[in-house]
Amino acid sequence: MINMSSPIRVTVWSEYRHEKNNPxxxxxxxxxxxxxxxxxxxxxxxxxxRTATLDEPDHGLGGSVxxxxxxxxxxxxxxxxxxxxxxxxxxxxxxxxxMGLIALHSSHKAKxxxxxxxxxxxxxxxxxxxxxxxxxLMPSHPITQGIGEYFEIAxxxxxxxxxGIPTPDELLFISWxxxxxxxxxxxxxxxxxxxxxxxxxxxxxxxxxxxxxxQTVITNAVRWAHTGVRTEADVCPKSEPLEPxxxx
Amino acid sequence: MINMSSPIRVTVWSEYRHEKNNPxxxxxxxxxxxxxxxxxxxxxxxxxxRTATLDEPDHGLGGSVxxxxxxxxxxxxxxxxxxxxxxxxxxxxxxxxxMGLIALHSSHKAKxxxxxxxxxxxxxxxxxxxxxxxxxLMPSHPITQGIGEYFEIAxxxxxxxxxGIPTPDELLFISWxxxxxxxxxxxxxxxxxxxxxxxxxxxxxxxxxxxxxxQTVITNAVRWAHTGVRTEADVCPKSEPLEPxxxx
Amino acid sequence: MINMSSPIRVTVWSEYRHEKNNPxxxxxxxxxxxxxxxxxxxxxxxxxxRTATLDEPDHGLGGSVxxxxxxxxxxxxxxxxxxxxxxxxxxxxxxxxxMGLIALHSSHKAKxxxxxxxxxxxxxxxxxxxxxxxxxLMPSHPITQGIGEYFEIAxxxxxxxxxGIPTPDELLFISWxxxxxxxxxxxxxxxxxxxxxxxxxxxxxxxxxxxxxxQTVITNAVRWAHTGVRTEADVCPKSEPLEPxxxx
Amino acid sequence: MINMSSPIRVTVWSEYRHEKNNPxxxxxxxxxxxxxxxxxxxxxxxxxxRTATLDEPDHGLGGSVxxxxxxxxxxxxxxxxxxxxxxxxxxxxxxxxxMGLIALHSSHKAKxxxxxxxxxxxxxxxxxxxxxxxxxLMPSHPITQGIGEYFEIAxxxxxxxxxGIPTPDELLFISWxxxxxxxxxxxxxxxxxxxxxxxxxxxxxxxxxxxxxxQTVITNAVRWAHTGVRTEADVCPKSEPLEPxxxx
Numbered sequence: 001m002i003n004m005s006s007p008i009r010v011t012v013w014s015e016y017r018h019e020k021n022n023p024x025x026x027x028x029x030x031x032x033x034x035x036x037x038x039x040x041x042x043x044x045x046x047x048x049x050r051t052a053t054l055d056e057p058d059h060g061l062g063g064s065v066x067x068x069x070x071x072x073x074x075x076x077x078x079x080x081x082x083x084x085x086x087x088x089x090x091x092x093x094x095x096x097x098x099m100g101l102i103a104l105h106s107s108h109k110a111k112x113x114x115x116x117x118x119x120x121x122x123x124x125x126x127x128x129x130x131x132x133x134x135x136x137l138m139p140s141h142p143i144t145q146g147i148g149e150y151f152e153i154a155x156x157x158x159x160x161x162x163x164g165i166p167t168p169d170e171l172l173f174i175s176w177x178x179x180x181x182x183x184x185x186x187x188x189x190x191x192x193x194x195x196x197x198x199x200x201x202x203x204x205x206x207x208x209x210x211x212x213x214x215q216t217v218i219t220n221a222v223r224w225a226h227t228g229v230r231t232e233a234d235v236c237p238k239s240e241p242l243e244p245x246x247x248x
Numbered sequence: 249m250i251n252m253s254s255p256i257r258v259t260v261w262s263e264y265r266h267e268k269n270n271p272x273x274x275x276x277x278x279x280x281x282x283x284x285x286x287x288x289x290x291x292x293x294x295x296x297x298r299t300a301t302l303d304e305p306d307h308g309l310g311g312s313v314x315x316x317x318x319x320x321x322x323x324x325x326x327x328x329x330x331x332x333x334x335x336x337x338x339x340x341x342x343x344x345x346x347m348g349l350i351a352l353h354s355s356h357k358a359k360x361x362x363x364x365x366x367x368x369x370x371x372x373x374x375x376x377x378x379x380x381x382x383x384x385l386m387p388s389h390p391i392t393q394g395i396g397e398y399f400e401i402a403x404x405x406x407x408x409x410x411x412g413i414p415t416p417d418e419l420l421f422i423s424w425x426x427x428x429x430x431x432x433x434x435x436x437x438x439x440x441x442x443x444x445x446x447x448x449x450x451x452x453x454x455x456x457x458x459x460x461x462x463q464t465v466i467t468n469a470v471r472w473a474h475t476g477v478r479t480e481a482d483v484c485p486k487s488e489p490l491e492p493x494x495x496x
Numbered sequence: 497m498i499n500m501s502s503p504i505r506v507t508v509w510s511e512y513r514h515e516k517n518n519p520x521x522x523x524x525x526x527x528x529x530x531x532x533x534x535x536x537x538x539x540x541x542x543x544x545x546r547t548a549t550l551d552e553p554d555h556g557l558g559g560s561v562x563x564x565x566x567x568x569x570x571x572x573x574x575x576x577x578x579x580x581x582x583x584x585x586x587x588x589x590x591x592x593x594x595m596g597l598i599a600l601h602s603s604h605k606a607k608x609x610x611x612x613x614x615x616x617x618x619x620x621x622x623x624x625x626x627x628x629x630x631x632x633l634m635p636s637h638p639i640t641q642g643i644g645e646y647f648e649i650a651x652x653x654x655x656x657x658x659x660g661i662p663t664p665d666e667l668l669f670i671s672w673x674x675x676x677x678x679x680x681x682x683x684x685x686x687x688x689x690x691x692x693x694x695x696x697x698x699x700x701x702x703x704x705x706x707x708x709x710x711q712t713v714i715t716n717a718v719r720w721a722h723t724g725v726r727t728e729a730d731v732c733p734k735s736e737p738l739e740p741x742x743x744x
Numbered sequence: 745m746i747n748m749s750s751p752i753r754v755t756v757w758s759e760y761r762h763e764k765n766n767p768x769x770x771x772x773x774x775x776x777x778x779x780x781x782x783x784x785x786x787x788x789x790x791x792x793x794r795t796a797t798l799d800e801p802d803h804g805l806g807g808s809v810x811x812x813x814x815x816x817x818x819x820x821x822x823x824x825x826x827x828x829x830x831x832x833x834x835x836x837x838x839x840x841x842x843m844g845l846i847a848l849h850s851s852h853k854a855k856x857x858x859x860x861x862x863x864x865x866x867x868x869x870x871x872x873x874x875x876x877x878x879x880x881l882m883p884s885h886p887i888t889q890g891i892g893e894y895f896e897i898a899x900x901x902x903x904x905x906x907x908g909i910p911t912p913d914e915l916l917f918i919s920w921x922x923x924x925x926x927x928x929x930x931x932x933x934x935x936x937x938x939x940x941x942x943x944x945x946x947x948x949x950x951x952x953x954x955x956x957x958x959q960t961v962i963t964n965a966v967r968w969a970h971t972g973v974r975t976e977a978d979v980c981p982k983s984e985p986l987e988p989x990x991x992x
Contacts, residue, residue: 192367430919477641616977620981624989627990660840675989687862
């Protein structure tokens with residue numbers, strides 16, 4: 001076990017495809033979704049940020065990047081299938097060792113998220129004119145500090161239940177949508193030594209990651225997910241007895 | 249959703265390798281571990297059993313076998329890596345649709361189990377002269393009916409904590425071992441529409457599956473894991489609004 | 497431990513005050529809320545029902561009533577404080593022994609519910625013209641059988657988050673309300689050997705308990721909460737060692 | 745909601761009866777069990793400690809003491825029944841508002857603990873020559889930092905399963921006892937805005953609270969249980985709609 005010192009080393013990963021192919025998305029996120037998230041996280045004194053994207057070699061997660069990452073933020077959507085199984089396996093092992101994972105929005109279907117959940121990640125969806133109101137169920141949780149009873153996003157993609165996840169360890173937010181649906185939009189799980197937070201908002205054609213409350217939640221989540229601990233993920237040791245055993 | 253009628257259709261799967269290669273194991277389980285388990289389950293009026301093994305085509309799980317299985321019992325050990333990823337994916341989908349899964353002993357490292365857990369399945373182990381005493385934590389649970397405060401297995405392989413699993417939905421048994429270790433030896437999880445039970449006992453060189461209490465627990469678990477329900481595992485439907493939306 | 501035979505013995509308890517004091521409520525529930533619920537439960541071949549109300553001696557729960565009850569259904573609202581602590585303590589003990597409890601609507605503040613939860617039961621509320629839509633999160637659960645993706649109640653009192661409960665073992669329903677709120681409207685917990693289900697709908701001035709889906713959920717819940725098991729609630733036995741101890 | 749500044753204000757409460765009546769206990773804990781615990785906590789730069797005992801007016805918890813307490817440590821045994829219901833109700837409300845609670849050893853039967861759990865707190869017990877070995881199930885948890893795979897207490901009272909608690913949110917320690925029993929000896933729960941940790945060791949006739957690992961766990965637990973948040977415990981507000989409602 002290694003106690004690592006501050007600052008928190010965050011890697012923000014995104015596909016970075018919509019931003020290059022869709023002028024509307026480019027206009028909202030000229031530096032990419034990863035760039036926008038890295039932008040507000042990087043302003044925090046206790047956080048250092050790097051970014052990584054799908055089309056870089058090893059998706060930007062090769063070499064020592066994962067080893068040097070305390071919390072990984074993930075945004076994927078149209079190209080989940082292009083993420084290499086080998087990189088996913090390495091990232092999953094790092095989570096089990098103690099790296100935090102913040103899975104955003106359409107990452108409900110990212111391999112790194114579904115492989116840690118063991119479920120489908122399935123949900124209902126609709127891109128329309130819905131308003132989203134996120135109700136805060138745990139006002140004492142570190143992730144909801146600075147958020148009041150609820151906050152609203154004037155326009156967001158709708159995600160609806162049933163959401164194909166295991167029962168969360170903690171359910172922090174439930175969303176109300178204009179069109180009549182509800183969704184577990186903020187939830188945490190422990191997996192091995194790692195902490196995982198799923199946070200729903202963030203459709204690429206909307207300026208969601210520029211909204212103050214969304215930035216607050218993600219920043220809080222980074223601090224919460226940073227355990228400062230690293231354990232071995234999978235050792236299965238043969239173990240000597242600690243008490244006398246009978247003769248064979 | 250389909251409500252399926254009784255009896256419960258169980259498929260008992262085992263590697264069936266130790267039984268062919270190790271005369272000691274052959275002596276204890278001449279019909280294979282799958283054969284021993286199918287033997288006692290098949291005596292129940294409400295259960296019909298078939299078996300399947302690693303070296304059959306598609307590991308015995310091809311065609312309509314999984315579709316016609318309500319509860320899958322799994323025992324693997326030395327050849328987890330030889331189980332095809334494609335068959336594992338099909339079996340996992342069936343669990344998410346509502347098939348029950350009973351994962352036995354060394355199946356803590358079976359792909360079907362770890363892929364549904366999202367964790368390593370790691371644990372401590374020792375094959376020696378330990379006695380195992382399983383304490384019953386939930387005397388009202390369907391799986392523990394007929395089991396008193398505890399039961400003992402005179403000699404079993406030791407498995408010790410920490411066990412690389414997510415927090416169980418229900419923790420039914422904790423084991424005490426002579427050599428000084430403890431283990432969460434009976435636990436349940438929901439994944440999608442499926443119910444999963446992990447049960448620790450069953451080293452291949454010991455007659456564990458011939459013991460009455462072990463048979464009672466597995467038989468109870470089969471009935472508990474049978475939901476009688478089948479849902480689609482992963483649909484992600486586009487969904488029309490149920491309430492009026494504002495103009496774009 | 498006693499295995500009790502069918503049928504399931506249900507006691508439906510309600511305050512029976514609004515029905516006597518408010519003509520609107522009398523019109524909807526001429527036999528009382530308990531009478532309406534007992535009416536539809538009593539039509540089931542596997543269920544026998546009796547009723548009990550606040551103003552009876554011992555609130556109708558004295559003598560052997562609780563001993564002879566497998567599942568207790570509870571509806572209280574304006575007179576929680578008039579329920580005797582002694583009767584609550586007896587009912588709580590019976591839950592820990594294995595009696596099921598279905599707590600309905602305003603029973604979020606009933607002593608029997610909050611004393612088993614350990615929390616406040618606090619929530620937001622509004623009696624207005626809201627529609628309630630209950631989304632089904634666990635389509636494979638016994639309590640949701642016969643309910644599709646969701647069902648609607650044309651007009652109900654609004655209950656909103658945060659709801660002062662411990663994290664449910666299983667979250668079955670989340671409600672959407674017209675006025676913009678959400679609520680965990682169906683949830684389960686184990687306490688001792690007993691199973692507890694909280695179900696939100698049922699304001700006294702509305703005909704909610706006459707609606708088919710609501711009756712289906714309550715009927716399913718009674719069957720689910722019936723464990724058929726009775727254990728001692730609280731024994732704290734001095735226990736002899738099962739293995740040799742060192743000399744003092 | 746009030747963000748409170750450091751240091752963490754801890755109140756250590758104990759019955760302080762055995763220490764006055766039993767010379768053996770007096771010898772081990774001349775300043776009382778509360779005094780011993782306050783002693784090692786008070787050496788931490790980020791913690792300020794006061795103590796309170798049963799026989800003081802209001803058990804030492806009157807006036808503003810609870811308001812000024814961030815984390816309450818509780819040790820009771822022979823006189824649970826003498827603790828006033830009114831003080832317990834106040835302390836419980838403070839937990840729901842965000843005060844941490846560390847319940848030690850025989851406090852499994854303290855009113856403040858069982859009223860927050862909603863269960864009996866029942867367990868098996870034996871005062872004999874057992875050794876206790878506490879296995880660390882969550883090496884990444886803040887409460888287990890500085891504890892390795894396990895630690896041993898050379899002699900402790902045995903507590904055995906089944907333990908009458910709700911499923912813990914997190915299970916940190918399972919104990920092995922020489923005499924053949926197991927016990928969930930370290931576990932956490934959220935209740936309202938408060939965090940609760942139950943920790944098993946600490947029989948009054950043994951020097952358990954002088955042992956380094958026990959002190960480390962309790963010190964870690966105090967820091968973990970300090971949320972720095974205060975919410976209202978129970979408000980049940982009438983709430984205006986956030987979206988337009990239909991006409992009545």
